[in-house]
Amino acid sequence: MNKNCAIILAAGEGKRMDSNMPKVLCEVLFKPMLGWVIDACEHSNINDRCVVAGFQAEKVIDFVGDSAQIVLQNERRGTAHAVKCAKSFLEQHIDGNVFVCCGDSPFLCEKTIMAALDVHNKEKAAVTVITANIENPYGYGRIIRKNGRIVAIVEEKDAQDEEKNICEINSGAYWFCVKDLLEILDDIKPLNNQNEYYLTDAVKLFINNKKTASVYLSQNSLIAMGANDRLNLFKLNDVYRKILIEKFMKDGVEFLCLDGVIISPDVKIGKRTKILPGTILKGNTVIGEDCVIGPNSLIEDSIVGKGSIINSTQVYQSQIDNNVKIGPFCHIRPNSTICHSVKIGDFVEVKNSEIGAGTAISHLTYVGDSDVGKNVNFGCGVVTINYDGVNKHRCKIEDGAFIGCNTNLVAPVVIGKDAYTGAGSTITKNVPSYALGIERGKQCNVDGFSKKKLAGRKLKVKE
Numbered sequence: 001m002n003k004n005c006a007i008i009l010a011a012g013e014g015k016r017m018d019s020n021m022p023k024v025l026c027e028v029l030f031k032p033m034l035g036w037v038i039d040a041c042e043h044s045n046i047n048d049r050c051v052v053a054g055f056q057a058e059k060v061i062d063f064v065g066d067s068a069q070i071v072l073q074n075e076r077r078g079t080a081h082a083v084k085c086a087k088s089f090l091e092q093h094i095d096g097n098v099f100v101c102c103g104d105s106p107f108l109c110e111k112t113i114m115a116a117l118d119v120h121n122k123e124k125a126a127v128t129v130i131t132a133n134i135e136n137p138y139g140y141g142r143i144i145r146k147n148g149r150i151v152a153i154v155e156e157k158d159a160q161d162e163e164k165n166i167c168e169i170n171s172g173a174y175w176f177c178v179k180d181l182l183e184i185l186d187d188i189k190p191l192n193n194q195n196e197y198y199l200t201d202a203v204k205l206f207i208n209n210k211k212t213a214s215v216y217l218s219q220n221s222l223i224a225m226g227a228n229d230r231l232n233l234f235k236l237n238d239v240y241r242k243i244l245i246e247k248f249m250k251d252g253v254e255f256l257c258l259d260g261v262i263i264s265p266d267v268k269i270g271k272r273t274k275i276l277p278g279t280i281l282k283g284n285t286v287i288g289e290d291c292v293i294g295p296n297s298l299i300e301d302s303i304v305g306k307g308s309i310i311n312s313t314q315v316y317q318s319q320i321d322n323n324v325k326i327g328p329f330c331h332i333r334p335n336s337t338i339c340h341s342v343k344i345g346d347f348v349e350v351k352n353s354e355i356g357a358g359t360a361i362s363h364l365t366y367v368g369d370s371d372v373g374k375n376v377n378f379g380c381g382v383v384t385i386n387y388d389g390v391n392k393h394r395c396k397i398e399d400g401a402f403i404g405c406n407t408n409l410v411a412p413v414v415i416g417k418d419a420y421t422g423a424g425s426t427i428t429k430n431v432p433s434y435a436l437g438i439e440r441g442k443q444c445n446v447d448g449f450s451k452k453k454l455a456g457r458k459l460k461v462k463e
C-alpha cells in the first residue's frame, strides 16, 4: 500500500498579490496555482492529500472539491502552525512519509518529488528538503550547510548579512517521516523576527534529536519559483508559456510566431497542427492532428477532431469533429456538438445544439437549443427562436432540409427530412418531410410609384 500522503499549505492571504481571492487561486496559464500543485501530487501517485485552507477558505474548498481533504487554519501563525492544523491527518499516516509543499509554487514536478523521495528513503531521513540554486535568492529561506550537510534554514528576515549571500534556497517543499515530524511539531516556537511558527525550524530540531536531515538539490531552479505579487505571477506565466510551447514544438506542433499565443498546461495538441497568432487554448482542451487554429481564436474545455479549421472564433465546452471548418467570427457556446465535415461561416452563433455531418451554416445565423440533422443547408440570416421569455424550447431540423434565407424558426418546431422553408418565413408550425413551408404576404407591385415621388430630385452624380 502507498502510505505516503501530502499536505499542501494554502491558508495564506497573499497581501502583496492584492487580489480578491486567496493567493493560491491566482492563475498561471489560466490554471490556479493550487491546481498545479495538487496535480503534481496526483502525478506522483500521492493520493491522500490534505489542503490547509484559511483566508477565504470557502473559495479554496470550492476549488479543491474532492481532490483533497481540507483542514482549516483559522489564524495564520506560520507554516509549522499550518501543518499542526493537519495533525489528525498526519496521525492517520503515522507509518509513512508526508510531502509538505506550498500552494503558491506551481512548478514542482513529479520528477523532482519522486527523486527527493528516493533520497529521503535511502538516507532514512526525518526530513528531506527540496532546494535549488538561484541567482537572486532574495525572500527565500537559505540553506545553511556544515561539511556539506544541511544544518539549518534561515529566513530572509532573520538572516545575517553573510547568510543572505547564500544562493541555495528552500523551495518550501519537503518530505518528512510522519512519526518524526509529529514528535517535534510542538517544539517549534515562534522565536524569530516574524513571531511565526516556522516549519523550517524542524531541520535544527531533528539534528538536535540525532535524526537525519537531508537535501535534494534540484538542478531545475524553476521548481522553486513562487508568486507573492503580480510581477512574480507575470514572470511565472511568461516563463512557463515558453517552456510549454517549446514542448509542443518538439512534439510536432507548428507555431509561426508566438504573439498572443497562450496555452494552458492540460491542453493536448496533435502533430502537424498549426497554431496561429492570438490563439488561446484553455482548460481540458484537446486538438487533433492537422488542424489550423487561429488567428485570434479561443477554445476552452473543448475537443476538436483531426483536420479542422477554427478561424477567429471562440469555442466553449463543446465537441467539434473531424474536417470541420468554422469562422471567421463565430461563437460556439457550451454543450454543442459539431459533427464531421460541417461548415460554419462568418457571424454564426451555435448554442446547446447538435449539428449533423455535412451541414452548412454559412452566414449570420443563430442556432440555439436545436437538433440539426445531416446535410442541412441554412441560408443567410436564419434564427432559431428558442426562448419565449420564460422557457427554452428546441427546434428539430431533419436530414437534408433546406432553410431559406432569413427564416425564423419559432421553437418548438420540426422541419422534416428534405423539407424547404421559404425565404423570409416565420415558421411556427411543423413542416412535413419533402414539403415547402412558406409564410409571407403575397407581393404586389404599384406601377410608376416613384415617378411622381422623385420628381425634382437632385442627384449627386448626373445620370
Ligand code: UD1
Pocket (backbone or CB within 6 Å): 009, 010, 011, 012, 013, 024, 052, 054, 073, 075, 076, 077, 078, 079, 080, 081, 082, 102, 103, 104, 105, 139, 140, 141, 142, 153, 155, 169, 170, 171, 172, 197, 198, 199, 200, 226
Ligand atoms: C516559505 C519558507 C521559505 C521558503 C519559501 C518558498 C517558512 C518559514 N519559510 O517562506 O523558507 O523559501 O516558503 O516559497 O516556511 N501558509 C499557511 N499558513 C500560514 C502561513 C503560510 O497556510 O500560517 C501557506 C501560504 O498560503 C503559502 C505557503 O504556506 O502557500 C508559504 O507561505 P509564505 O508566507 O508564502 O512563506 P514564505 O515567506 O514564502
Ligand code: CA
Pocket (backbone or CB within 6 Å): 102, 104, 226, 227, 228
Ligand atoms: Ca511564498
